[in-house]
Amino acid sequence: MLEFSDIQTAAARINGVAHRTPILTSRTLDALLGCEVFLKAENFQRMGAFKFRGGYNAINALTDAERARGVLAFSSGNHAQAVALAAQLHGCKAAILMPSDAPQMKLDATRGYGAEVITYDRYREDRSALAKRYADERGAVLIPPYDYLPVMAGQGTCALEICEDVPDLDALIVCTGGGGFLSGCTVAAKTRQPGIKVYGAEPEAGNDVQQSLRSGHIVSIDVPKTICDGQQTQAVGIHPWEVIRTQVTDILTTSDATVIDAMRFAFERMKIVLEPSGACALAALMTAREQFAGRRVAVTLSGGNIDFARFAKLLQT
Amino acid sequence: MLEFSDIQTAAARINGVAHRTPILTSRTLDALLGCEVFLKAENFQRMGAFKFRGGYNAINALTDAERARGVLAFSSGNHAQAVALAAQLHGCKAAILMPSDAPQMKLDATRGYGAEVITYDRYREDRSALAKRYADERGAVLIPPYDYLPVMAGQGTCALEICEDVPDLDALIVCTGGGGFLSGCTVAAKTRQPGIKVYGAEPEAGNDVQQSLRSGHIVSIDVPKTICDGQQTQAVGIHPWEVIRTQVTDILTTSDATVIDAMRFAFERMKIVLEPSGACALAALMTAREQFAGRRVAVTLSGGNIDFARFAKLLQT
Numbered sequence: 033m034l035e036f037s038d039i040q041t042a043a044a045r046i047n048g049v050a051h052r053t054p055i056l057t058s059r060t061l062d063a064l065l066g067c068e069v070f071l072k073a074e075n076f077q078r079m080g081a082f083k084f085r086g087g088y089n090a091i092n093a094l095t096d097a098e099r100a101r102g103v104l105a106f107s108s109g110n111h112a113q114a115v116a117l118a119a120q121l122h123g124c125k126a127a128i129l130m131p132s133d134a135p136q137m138k139l140d141a142t143r144g145y146g147a148e149v150i151t152y153d154r155y156r157e158d159r160s161a162l163a164k165r166y167a168d169e170r171g172a173v174l175i176p177p178y179d180y181l182p183v184m185a186g187q188g189t190c191a192l193e194i195c196e197d198v199p200d201l202d203a204l205i206v207c208t209g210g211g212g213f214l215s216g217c218t219v220a221a222k223t224r225q226p227g228i229k230v231y232g233a234e235p236e237a238g239n240d241v242q243q244s245l246r247s248g249h250i251v252s253i254d255v256p257k258t259i260c261d262g263q264q265t266q267a268v269g270i271h272p273w274e275v276i277r278t279q280v281t282d283i284l285t286t287s288d289a290t291v292i293d294a295m296r297f298a299f300e301r302m303k304i305v306l307e308p309s310g311a312c313a314l315a316a317l318m319t320a321r322e323q324f325a326g327r328r329v330a331v332t333l334s335g336g337n338i339d340f341a342r343f344a345k346l347l348q349t
Numbered sequence: 350m351l352e353f354s355d356i357q358t359a360a361a362r363i364n365g366v367a368h369r370t371p372i373l374t375s376r377t378l379d380a381l382l383g384c385e386v387f388l389k390a391e392n393f394q395r396m397g398a399f400k401f402r403g404g405y406n407a408i409n410a411l412t413d414a415e416r417a418r419g420v421l422a423f424s425s426g427n428h429a430q431a432v433a434l435a436a437q438l439h440g441c442k443a444a445i446l447m448p449s450d451a452p453q454m455k456l457d458a459t460r461g462y463g464a465e466v467i468t469y470d471r472y473r474e475d476r477s478a479l480a481k482r483y484a485d486e487r488g489a490v491l492i493p494p495y496d497y498l499p500v501m502a503g504q505g506t507c508a509l510e511i512c513e514d515v516p517d518l519d520a521l522i523v524c525t526g527g528g529g530f531l532s533g534c535t536v537a538a539k540t541r542q543p544g545i546k547v548y549g550a551e552p553e554a555g556n557d558v559q560q561s562l563r564s565g566h567i568v569s570i571d572v573p574k575t576i577c578d579g580q581q582t583q584a585v586g587i588h589p590w591e592v593i594r595t596q597v598t599d600i601l602t603t604s605d606a607t608v609i610d611a612m613r614f615a616f617e618r619m620k621i622v623l624e625p626s627g628a629c630a631l632a633a634l635m636t637a638r639e640q641f642a643g644r645r646v647a648v649t650l651s652g653g654n655i656d657f658a659r660f661a662k663l664l665q666t
Binding site: 054056075076080137296299300303304305306336339340343344347348 | 621660
């Protein structure tokens with residue numbers, strides 16, 4: 033089970049390496065949604081997403097002997113870049129298993145951080161099994177993207193910062209795929225501000241965590257077809273689930289169209305760039321605004337890794 | 350002549366009203382340009398550009414009796430929004446003379462802040478004369494966009510913040526149209542860090558300030574055709590010129606194509622949105638990078654007011 037002390041340890045490890053990202057506010061947004069919104073801009077994190085926190089913490093937590101063997105990760109994108117960059121910063125080798133249809137910018141960036149990229153078909157191959165086989169063949173240490181305590185602890189540092197910067201929050205909305213970010217943030221937020229309610233945010237086409245929380249057991253779905261490429265997971269991880277099951281108030285969902293609206297609002301009114309999954313929690317708040325009327329709500333903007341061509345295609349359709 | 354104490358007074362007036370915008374850095378940018386770059390993100394300023402500083406200071410400096418008469422401004426865009434918002438915050442009426450081909454977003458935003466918008470043809474009508482006539486007819490106080498000490502002093506607060514946040518700068522690059530921003534920033538920077546060299550940045554199609562500085566007298570040009578709509582001035586203002594003439598090291602120019610490159614870099618690597626004039630100083634540094642090798646260079650990102658449709662059109666051509 034993830035402990036708060038794990039998150040504190042992670043915070044000490046990433047201190048001075050990860051960016052302490054700003055909390056953004058917008059009078060226009062507050063007026064539009066009828067609540068006080070505090071946006072945690074992880075799109076400004078190193079490599080462009082919160083994933084750096086977990087990737088760095090996980091590699092930093094290894095022994096020298098483990099790091100000497102090199103690391104291996106599987107990821108739809110941002111965890112790949114996170115492990116690649118964190119490995120580079122630790123002077124250790126990284127190999128990354130990425131879906132062949134991952135955004136080109138994410139494939140290029142991962143290679144740009146010096147990692148070896150191995151592609152696979154996300155609709156036909158089981159990435160966990162593939163990753164395990166590669167790790168065994170090479171003797172490399174596998175760094176899973178979410179179902180792994182050091183990664184969850186690293187992601188939780190994001191909510192630690194939110195709670196330090198914004199007192200007296202009523203709610204925190206965190207986007208979720210495999211649950212690493214949501215579970216880490218939940219433990220941090222519930223410890224720092226016990227009265228806070230924590231919500232997950234998913235694309236409605238991939239609402240497995242919502243189904244899981246409402247049914248009381250982990251529900252697995254087909255790979256969801258959504259523009260939110262960071263959230264195309266089929267089921268929440270077992271370790272994150274232990275936290276989510278007991279401490280998360282609810283999972284909100286939102287349509288791809290509302291995600292695009294949120295991306296457009298962020299662009300035109302806030303002058304920032306969000307990738308679809310990075311806008312999912314904001315879109316979920318837009319969808320559920322009545323439920324949060326008058327409240328103080330923190331929202332994670334989890335990443336901004338999208339090339340202009342894809343951004344334009346999404347906003348122009 | 351603009352005095353440093355005017356800028357200090359302006360800083361006290363805007364304190365708690367204007368945003369203290371962040372300094373952004375990018376390891377990728379530093380590696381690309383071979384210098385240490387500190388980007389002052391005025392695209393995050395209220396109403397989306399540095400102009401709020403000058404507009405607010407100018408209206409705050411009026412007497413109650415003057416404010417009761419209402420204010421009037423002429424502007425290609427951001428000064429319009431600045432005066433409109435600053436007037437709204439002071440509870441005074443504003444009328445704004447804007448070119449009929451100003452970006453729709455800027456026209457809408459100005460009206461959104463409660464100002465009356467009067468449009469004119471920027472290629473055929475003399476806006477100064479028009480503005481004076483309207484001001485006389487209505488008894489309103491004219492707030493000029495740059496050739497006006499309270500506006501210049503307000504804009505200078507931007508460099509005051511830069512110099513507080515980044516010690517030991519070698520150079521500061523400030524975009525310039527009429528010279529209000531450049532002159533204010535020059536006085537602030539040269540006072541706070543006397544060893545600093547200050548450079549202006551202009552689109553090469555509208556290099557009137559460069560021509561002026563190199564010839565030693567104010568050169569006036571036809572309305573320049575450039576994507577940098579915030580810099581389509583024909584000549585530098587007389588008050589700014591007094592500062593620029595004696596204290597600015599040089600004026601750099603850059604092509605519209607490089608401005609687009611800078612906008613794309615800001616979008617994809619820094620996750621921020623810049624309007625063309627907002628990217629002009631960064632583009633000028635990209636163009637003149639060899640000159641700044643190994644130096645510590647601050648660059649103003651002056652604004653981010655651009656709707657997605659125009660942004661997409663620029664980056665896709």
